[in-house]
């Protein structure tokens with residue numbers, strides 16, 4: 001093992017080095033790829049101090065009028081040169097002599113009239129469109145541009161074989177700007193375009209369409225025409241222009257962009273295209289002018305599959321809606337998209353229709369659309385996004401006869417569900433229903449297609465998901481994000497109980513961005529989450545945050561922790577019960593074994609006494625001292641006290657307070673004891689096993705020890721009359737125990753000989769404070 005470790009370490013070292021070198025190479029190549037962006041900075045000529053390693057140079061939208069060899073000859077690595085929107089009038093292509101890597105050259109939107117030819121062999125994208133060329137700027141040298149992919153051109157005059165030099169190239173796209181075209185008298189022009197996949201014509205944006213060049217194509221997949229202005233008069237010119245172009249059977253895609261036309265001409269264009277091979281017809285930015293009247297349209301057999309019209313501006317204000325809508329509704333095609341218009345309606349086709357896909361996004365359709373319509377029998381997808389639909393019940397009614405409908409998108413409408421009086425009548429075939437971004441509430445769950453698999457209800461006003469979801473047996477995906485849900489749906493939050501019954505087929509649920517109440521219920525959910533397949537709850541955990549309680553606002557649900565105690569009532573009750581029991585036990589123990597009530601009573605008494613005497617000055621208090629000593633003893637020891645101790649002390653002129661002798665009638669025993677102790681300078685305790693047994697003695701000891709002047713044990717004189725076995729003192733009399741262990745007591749000797757010393761000790765204890773004694777002697781005794 002010892003020999004393996006250095007190898008491992010070395011391997012790691014090598015790996016790090018390799019990664020470092022790779023990073024370095026990447027950085028270097030990044031630095032090599034040099035882009036200089038000087039677009040729109042007001043240049044009048046190409047800057048002189050460009051880095052020689054420049055690969056991408058953007059100097060478009062400036063005022064450059066000339067491009068010379070010296071400008072770019074040093075940029076040998078130049079790949080991309082953008083020079084559009086400048087003022088270049090002449091260009092000699094030999095200036096690119098030293099730019100062997102040039103692939104992309106954009107010279108569009110200049111004022112080029114002439115170019116001098118030179119083959120720039122590697123170029124793939126060459127844009128010469130939107131210039132002032134008269135004839136097409138095609139050099140014979142262009143025949144060598146075998147890499148050419150895109151070619152942008154502009155011209156006003158055409159010869160049939162203008163494009164012959166490039167006839168053998170396989171281009172992807174030719175852009176032909178015909179903005180400067182004008183009609184020539186006595187001359188019919190034509191142009192042959194041989195090989196390109198897509199062809200894009202741009203006409204003059206302001207003038208009426210007038211191009212009369214007869215353009216023929218060999219193979220063409222895509223045709224796009226931009227800027228077309230038509231009226232009833234020049235409509236025929238346009239259709240004639242299209243005649244040759246649309247003849248090729250390969251043309252499947254046809255796009256018109258920025259087209260302004262009369263309704264009559266538009267219908268004629270449709271009619272013209274109907275029998276053509278075009279399959280996809282797209283119209284973007286359509287403006288209808290003059291008038292809309294009923295036009296007859298023959299829906300002959302067509303290969304057209306899809307018509308898409310996006311953004312229609314209608315400049316006709318009074319017209320027959322029926323005339324407009326009928327042309328579309330009767331179309332014998334599969335797919336129709338009409339979006340971003342002010343159309344308020346669409347008609348139900350008169351006969352069983354071929355439509356499979358209808359997209360009417362962003363119009364102003366109302367609930368009346370397709371009501372009682374039973375001819376859309378093949379319709380599979382209906383998109384009514386961003387319209388003015390309001391009544392969910394009516395939407396369900398609309399689908400009633402659409403027996404093939406699988407996907408219905410009515411998102412971004414104003415659909416409400418709080419006025420659902422009747423039962424909804426959805427067609428059963430609906431599998432995907434998009435009801436997102438409406439104002440639906442919980443009641444929506446009463447009105448759903450029974451076999452829906454994917455249900456999008458995000459961004460509505462749902463506050464909770466009722467158990468009714470159970471009837472949606474096929475539901476697989478549910479999106480209820482961005483609602484007002486305080487809780488997760490039952491089948492998710494309590495999967496163990498409900499999951500297999502209520503949403504057994506659910507594969508995914510999206511419920512993020514709701515104002516969740518982080519409560520105990522949610523805690524259960526978080527715990528159960530582990531039992532679900534991880535992809536079931538989409539967007540977990542980031543989109544799921546607490547909204548309530550305030551202290552948890554914004555906390556991700558996954559980080560929401562609450563103690564088991566606050567969630568489980570049973571546990572809470574048990575805990576409180578246990579605490580109460582322990583407390584009760586403790587109190588009982590204290591009362592029984594440590595005599596707590598006794599101590600409380602004593603403390604009370606003592607505190608009261610103390611309170612009474614608090615404001616009495618010391619001298620006053622001292623004046624109340626009437627005795628030298630108070631004697632506490634057990635009744636059983638009274639013989640010794642009366643026969644031995646008292647006579648002996650009184651012989652020495654020591655005045656004694658005996659509670660039975662100096663008893664003040666009308667006061668309680670405790671008060672009498674306190675009274676006696678307070679009026680005495682010292683307290684004598686006669687200790688014996690009898691004393692230990694007497695409760696009163698303990699009281700007296702307790703009070704004496706807490707005497708007002710002589711706090712502590714200095715005022716106590718303990719006489720041990722008979723030995724007390726240490727274990728015989730009950731633990732509650734800890735005061736006595738403590739004094740006993742300190743051994744500060746005087747033992748009554750059994751032998752008579754020792755008794756002299758004993759009395760001497762007693763006397764000594766009284767001789768210490770003479771001044772006080774004098775004071776005491778002066779006072780009259782009671």
Ligand SMILES: *[C@@H]1O[C@H](CO)[C@@H](O)[C@H](O)[C@H]1NC(C)=O
Nearest residue numbers: 385409411412434436454456
């Ligand atoms: C529902 O429509 C919204 C847009 O309106 C879209 O973002 C969402 O993906 C659609 N839902 C489904 C399930 O297709």
